[in-house]
Amino acid sequence: MFNAARNAKRKIITFGDDGETIPSLIVEDAKASSLTELRPDAALNEAVTGNAPEPPSGQEKSINLSCTAVSNGDSNNKRQHIPKRKFESQKPYSSSDRRSGNAAKQPEHVTEALRQKARELAKHRKQLPIFSARETIIKEVKDNACVIIVGETGSGKTTQIPQYFMEAGLSAHGTIAVTQPRRVAAINLAKRVAQEVGTTIGNQVGYSIRFDDTSSKGTKIKYMTDGIMLRELLSDRLLLNYSVIVLDEAHERTLRTDILFGMVKSIQKQRAEMIEQGKKGIEPLKIVVMSATLDAEKFSAYFYNAKIMYISGRMYPVKVLNTIEPQSDYVDAALVTAFQIHQEETAGDILIFLTGQEEIENLEKLIEEYSVDLPTRFGKLIPCPIFAAQDSATQQKIFEPTPAGCRKVILATNIAETSITIPNIRYVVDTGCHKSRGYNAKIGIESLLIEPISKSSARQRMGRAGREAPGLCFRLYTEDSFEQLEEDTVPEIKRCNLASAILALKASGVEDVTKFDYMDRPSKSGLLKSMEQLYALGALDDKGDLTEMGKKMAGFPVDPPYAKVLLQSEVMECTKEAIEIIALLSVDTIFTFPSNKREEANEARQKFLSLDGDHLSLLNVLRGYESVKGDRDWCRENFINGRHMRHVLEVRKQLIEFSERAGINPRTSCGHDYEIVLKCFLAGFFQNAALLQPDSTYKAVVGGLTVNIHPSSAMFGKKRAAIMYNELVFTTKHYIRGVSAIEASWLAQAAPKYFGQRQA
DNA sequence: TAGGCTCTG
Numbered sequence: 001m002f003n004a005a006r007n008a009k010r011k012i013i014t015f016g017d018d019g020e021t022i023p024s025l026i027v028e029d030a031k032a033s034s035l036t037e038l039r040p041d042a043a044l045n046e047a048v049t050g051n052a053p054e055p056p057s058g059q060e061k062s063i064n065l066s067c068t069a070v071s072n073g074d075s076n077n078k079r080q081h082i083p084k085r086k087f088e089s090q091k092p093y094s095s096s097d098r099r100s101g102n103a104a105k106q107p108e109h110v111t112e113a114l115r116q117k118a119r120e121l122a123k124h125r126k127q128l129p130i131f132s133a134r135e136t137i138i139k140e141v142k143d144n145a146c147v148i149i150v151g152e153t154g155s156g157k158t159t160q161i162p163q164y165f166m167e168a169g170l171s172a173h174g175t176i177a178v179t180q181p182r183r184v185a186a187i188n189l190a191k192r193v194a195q196e197v198g199t200t201i202g203n204q205v206g207y208s209i210r211f212d213d214t215s216s217k218g219t220k221i222k223y224m225t226d227g228i229m230l231r232e233l234l235s236d237r238l239l240l241n242y243s244v245i246v247l248d249e250a251h252e253r254t255l256r257t258d259i260l261f262g263m264v265k266s267i268q269k270q271r272a273e274m275i276e277q278g279k280k281g282i283e284p285l286k287i288v289v290m291s292a293t294l295d296a297e298k299f300s301a302y303f304y305n306a307k308i309m310y311i312s313g314r315m316y317p318v319k320v321l322n323t324i325e326p327q328s329d330y331v332d333a334a335l336v337t338a339f340q341i342h343q344e345e346t347a348g349d350i351l352i353f354l355t356g357q358e359e360i361e362n363l364e365k366l367i368e369e370y371s372v373d374l375p376t377r378f379g380k381l382i383p384c385p386i387f388a389a390q391d392s393a394t395q396q397k398i399f400e401p402t403p404a405g406c407r408k409v410i411l412a413t414n415i416a417e418t419s420i421t422i423p424n425i426r427y428v429v430d431t432g433c434h435k436s437r438g439y440n441a442k443i444g445i446e447s448l449l450i451e452p453i454s455k456s457s458a459r460q461r462m463g464r465a466g467r468e469a470p471g472l473c474f475r476l477y478t479e480d481s482f483e484q485l486e487e488d489t490v491p492e493i494k495r496c497n498l499a500s501a502i503l504a505l506k507a508s509g510v511e512d513v514t515k516f517d518y519m520d521r522p523s524k525s526g527l528l529k530s531m532e533q534l535y536a537l538g539a540l541d542d543k544g545d546l547t548e549m550g551k552k553m554a555g556f557p558v559d560p561p562y563a564k565v566l567l568q569s570e571v572m573e574c575t576k577e578a579i580e581i582i583a584l585l586s587v588d589t590i591f592t593f594p595s596n597k598r599e600e601a602n603e604a605r606q607k608f609l610s611l612d613g614d615h616l617s618l619l620n621v622l623r624g625y626e627s628v629k630g631d632r633d634w635c636r637e638n639f640i641n642g643r644h645m646r647h648v649l650e651v652r653k654q655l656i657e658f659s660e661r662a663g664i665n666p667r668t669s670c671g672h673d674y675e676i677v678l679k680c681f682l683a684g685f686f687q688n689a690a691l692l693q694p695d696s697t698y699k700a701v702v703g704g705l706t707v708n709i710h711p712s713s714a715m716f717g718k719k720r721a722a723i724m725y726n727e728l729v730f731t732t733k734h735y736i737r738g739v740s741a742i743e744a745s746w747l748a749q750a751a752p753k754y755f756g757q758r759q760a
Numbered sequence: 761t762a763g764g765c766t767c768t769g
Contacts (some may be wrong), residue, residue: 181766210768227768235769254766388765414765435764448764492766500768509763557768589763651768658769711761729763737763 013336015321015474016255118198125163125196128156130311137161137309138168141244145268146287146306150296152313153463158248159193159288162221165244166197166204171220173283174243179226181254182419183209190214197221210557211650226256230263233508234554237268244286249297251291251456252418253491253520259501261289262517263508265303282476293456293487298310302519316466318428322479330431331359333476335366338409339374341427342381345472348426351416353461355435355450356630359596360385360411367409379405386420387413391592391635394641398422417460421467428465430458432477432485439496441526443535443703447499447730454489458482491520497561498522498530503539506546507554531538536687536754538566556658561684561726567661568683574670575659577619577677583651585726585738586619587644589712594639601639608638613740615681616674617714622648678740681725682750689724689747690736696735698723701747708733715739722747 002501061654085364125131130151140147151157162176169178180186190207197205206215208224215222226247232239239245245264247257268285275282289299289306296308327333334352341350354360367383374381384398399413402408410422414434434457437448445744453461459474463472483708493501505513514527534540539550553563562582569578593601608624610616625645628634635642656666670676682689690698691706696719697706707728709716715723718741726738 183767213769225767227766230767231769252766256767358762375762389763417765419765437764450764504768555769559768593762649765654768661769708761710763712763716761731762735762 010534012340013327013333013476014324014583016324016479032227050489051060070308085368114195114200117195117200121196121611125156125160128160129314130156132158133309133311134160134164138164138170140307140309141170141286141288144169144307145272145284146303147291147305148296148299148303148308149288149290149311150294151290151311152292152310152315153467154314155311157311158189159196160292161288162244162246163193163196166220170244170286175215175219176221176244176246176247177239177240177242178223178231178246179219179229179257179260180223181226181249181252181257183225184419185249186223186225187212187602190221193221193223209506211654221530225258226254229260230256230504230508232558233263234504237267237269237509238282239264239285240282242285242286243283246288247289248290249292250289251295251488253294253489253493255492255496255501258493258519260507261302261519263505263510265517272725293459293488298519299546309375315463316468316470318422318462318471318473320462320473322475322688323477324483326478326481327476330476331363331366332431334429334431334493335363335370336475337429337474338367338381340376341429341474342407342409343378347407348469348471349402349410349422349424350410350429351410351422351425351464352429353416353431353434354411354413354576355431355433356413357385357389357593357595360387360413363411379496382406382408383411384408385411386415386422388415389588389592389641389643397521405448416464422464425464426467426469426471428461428471428473430461430473430475430477432458432481437496439526441523441529443705443732444497444529445705445728445734449731452485454486455482458485484546493518493522494520494526497533498526499533502527502530503534503550503554503560505547506540511545514577533687534560536751537561537684539564553663555662558586562586564684565681566664568657569680570668571663572670572676572680572683573668574673574676574680576669577674578680579652579655579659579666581615581618581677581681582621583648583655584622585615586651587641587647590618590621590638590641590644590648591712592641593712598638599678604638611672611718611741612678613715614713614738615678615740621645678724678742679746679750681740682742682746685724685726686747686751686754688726688736689722691721692721692723700728705734707736709739710735710737713739715741 061688083360113428137149149157149161158178162178165171165176166602178189180189186207186209188204190201194201194203194205199205201207202214202216203218204220206219206222208215208222208228210225210227217694245259247264250257262288263284268287271282271285275284289303291299300306300308301324323333331354334354338350338352352363354363364383364385365383371381380403382402386395386398398408398410399422408424410416416433417421432452433450434453435448436451439445440447462473466471501636502513504517510516513531514524531540531544534550535544537553539553539560541547552567553560556563556566558566565578565582566575569575589607591601608617608620610620621640624635624638625640630642630645634640643651660664685703689701691701693699698709700707707725720741722742722743722744723739725736728734728736
C-alpha cells in the first residue's frame with residue numbers, strides 16, 4: 001500500500017476474480033420489446049438473483065414483458081435518449097411542497113407551458129422500456145382482479161403504469177391510488193407524473209402524506225404513503241373512492257403494506273359480492289402489486305394466483321467481488337478496501353455500508369488518519385458520513401460535488417439502501433451487516449442488534465453502484481457466506497410490537513385479528529402480547545372487542561399508549577403539555593451528538609435538563625426553541641436538530657387539530673403543576689415503571705427485569721425511588737429512554753384495575 | 761456512558 005510502515009500491518013484484501021457480473025439491462029430499442037410467454041427474462045433474473053434463471057413454478061401465469069439487454073458499450077449512447085427521472089436525483093428531506101396548484105386558475109400561458117412540457121416528455125415516455133408493454137398491461141389489469149408486476153428500478157413502472165390506467169379509463173369510477181413506504185418518494189413521483197400529464201400537483205395528479213394532502217376531487221392518480229391509506233380505511237371501509245389500488249415496493253414488506261395486503265384483498269371480495277347482489281353504485285376494485293424482486297410467486301399465491309408480469313429495468317452492469325477469506329473486522333476491511341479502490345480503480349465515488357453512527361465516525365477518523373500518508377498523485381480521499389440522526393445541513397454535504405482529482409467515500413447506514421440516492425457512486429463496499437430492530441414477543445422486549453443482511457438486501461446495496469455507469473461491488477465476506485444469507489429480510493410484521501396495527505385493524509372492522517388473512521402470520525404470542533397491552537390500556541374489553549375508548553385511541557396518529565395519555569389529559573386538565581411532550585417524543589432525538597464535539601454537546605444540553613427527567617426537559621427545549629422562533633444558529637449552538645424540531649411543531653399542530661375534532665380542548669394547561677403531567681403519562685405507561693433497588697439498580701415493576709437508564713437521558717446517574725419510561729430496547733444492555741421520576745404510589749392511582757389484579 | 765430505517769385523515 002501507500003506507506004511501507006503501515007503496509008506491514010495492513011495486508012491487502014484479496015477479492016475473488018470470478019465474481020458474478022451483472023449484465024446490463026439497458027434497453028436497446030423500445031420497439032424490440034416483445035411479449036414472450038411464460039418465463040421471466042433471463043438477464044433480469046440473473047441480475048436480480050445472481051443465479052442462472054429458473055422457470056417460475058407457476059409457469060402458466062407469468063408473462064415476460066422485458067426487452068433485449070445490450071452490452072454496456074452501446075448503452076451509454078442509448079441511455080442519452082432516455083430522460084433522467086427527476087425524482088430519482090432530487091435531494092431528499094426537502095420540506096413538503098405545499099403548493100396545491102390549480103391549473104384552472106393558471107393563466108393561459110402557464111397552462112400552455114405545462115402542455116408543451118408534457119408534449120416533450122411524451123416522446124421520452126414512449127422510449128421507456130415499459131412502453132411497448134403498455135397495451136398488454138392495460139389488458140391484463142382490465143381482465144383480472146389482481147396483477148403482480150415485477151420490475152427493477154428504472155423500469156418506469158411506478159410513473160408509467162398509473163398513467164396507462166388513467167389513459168385507459170380505469171379512473172372513470174374512482175381514483176387510482178399508488179402507495180409508497182416513504183414520503184419523499186410519494187411527493188417526487190407525483191411531481192414527475194403531473195409534469196408528464198401536463199398539469200400541476202393537486203389536479204389530476206396529487207399526493208397525500210402526513211401533514212400534506214394535495215389531492216382534490218378531480219385527482220385521478222394519487223401517490224400516498226401506506227400509512228395514509230391505512231388511515232383512510234378508518235373512515236372509508238370499502239375504499240369506495242378508489243378504482244385501482246397499486247401497492248408499490250411490496251418487496252419491502254413494511255408492517256403497513258402487509259396490513260394493506262389483507263385489507264384490500266378483503267375489500268375487493270366484499271365489493272365483488274355487493275355487485276353480485278345487485279347493490280348500486282359499487283364498482284369492482286383492481287389490485288396491482290409492484291415489487292422489485294422475483295419473490296413474486298409468494299405475492300401471486302396470496303392474491304389468488306394472480307398473473308405475474310416482468311419488466312426489465314435500466315441498470316448498468318455491476319461486477320460483484322467477494323473476499324477470498326472471511327474478514328474478522330469489517331470496519332478495518334472497509335478501510336483497506338476503500339484505499340485499494342482509490343489507488344487501483346478509475347474515477348467515481350465509493351459508498352460503504354456500515355451499521356451505525358459509532359462505526360461510521362470511527363471509520364471517518366481512520367480514513368483521515370491514513371490519508372495523511374497517501375502519495376499526492378492519488379488525490380484526496382474525502383470521507384462523508386451520512387445517517388438519520390444528523391441535522392439536515394450535515395446530511396446535505398454528501399451532495400456537494402467532489403473536488404477535481406479527489407474521491408468521496410460515503411460512509412452510510414441503511415439510509416443509503418433505499419431512502420437516499422447519492423449521485424456518482426461507482427463502487428459499493430458491503431460489510432454484510434446492518435442494525436436490525438427485533439421484538440421478543442414472549443417477554444415483549446424490543447432489541448436493536450447488528451445482524452447479517454439478507455441476499456435481497458445485498459443485491460439492493462450492489463445496485464447502488466450501477467445507477468449512472470457500470471460499477472463494482474466489493475462484498476467484505478466470502479461467496480459461501482453470501483450463499484448462507486437468508487433470501488429475504490424477515491417481514492416487519494414478524495418482528496415488531498403489533499399493538500398499533502391491531503388497534504388499526506379492529507377500528508377498520510376486523511373483529512378477529514387472529515384469523516386475519518396475513519401474508520406472513522405474526523406469532524400467536526406476538527398477537528396475544530399486543531392484545532394484552534391494548535386490554536390493559538382499556539382499548540379492548542374482556543371479550544377482546546374494541547371499546548369506546550379504543551375507538552377514540554385509534555383515531556389519533558400516535559402509538560396506543562400515547563393516545564391513552566392524550567385522552568387522559570382531558571381528565572387531568574393538561575392537554576397542552578401532553579400534546580407537546582408527545583410531539584417531542586415522536587421524533588428520534590432532538591439532540592445531536594457529533595462525536596468530535598461530544599463534551600460541548602453535553603454541556604449545551606445541561607441547561608435544558610429537569611431534575612424530574614426527560615419529559616420536562618424536552619418541554620424546556622421546546623420553550624427555548626419557541627422563544628428564539630426556531631433560530632437556526634440557536635439550534636446549532638445548542639446541539640438541537642432543527643429538522644426534528646420542525647417536525648415536532650408539525651406533529652403538535654396535527655395533534656391539536658385531532659384533539660379539537662375529538663372534543664378535547666388542546667389549550668387546557670396545568671400551568672407549572674408538572675406533577676400532573678407526569679401522572680397523566682403514567683396512564684399510558686404504567687406498565688413501564690421501575691423501582692430503585694438497594695444495590696442502586698432499577699428493577700421493572702412488571703416482569704422484574706433489571707433496566708439501565710440510557711446515557712442520553714436526563715435521569716442518567718440519578719437515583720430516584722421510582723421512575724417510568726417510554727421505551728425499552730436491548731442493545732448491549734436493557735436500556736430505557738424517555739425516563740422521568742414518579743412516586744410509586746401514583747401507580748395504583750394510574751391503573752387501579754391493572755395493579756389490583758396483579759396483587760390478587 | 762450511547763441512538764438501524766421508515767411512517768400515521
